[in-house]
Amino acid sequence: MQVIARRTLKQFWLRHRQAEGPLRAWYATARRPQWRRQSDVKAMFGTTVDFVGDNRVIFDISGNKYRLVAHVAFQYKRFLIKFVGTHGEYDRIDAETV
Secondary structure, three states, X not given: OEXXXXXXXXXXXXXXXXXXXXXXXXHHHHHOOOXXXXXXXXXXXXXXXXXEOOOEEEEEEOOOOEEEEEEEEHHHOEEEEEEEEEHHHHOOOOOXXX
């Protein structure tokens, strides 16, 4: 999968240094497979992933310390990172519209 907006990850881990390792690991994992449907993502990430409207995927990162919201376009094999933040920051957004 092509992961768009890696810069968003980098900007976040520059503010939260302890997030760099987990976000780099997520990025390396997310860009390798060629998923075709939500069940493929769920099979790889298990309980650390949820799906909401507008083809949004919510990933729990680093034991749920951080949340990452991405819009997935399976037909184009792309993830667009829409949000990355702490769990508290995530609680203040709407994952379907961010």
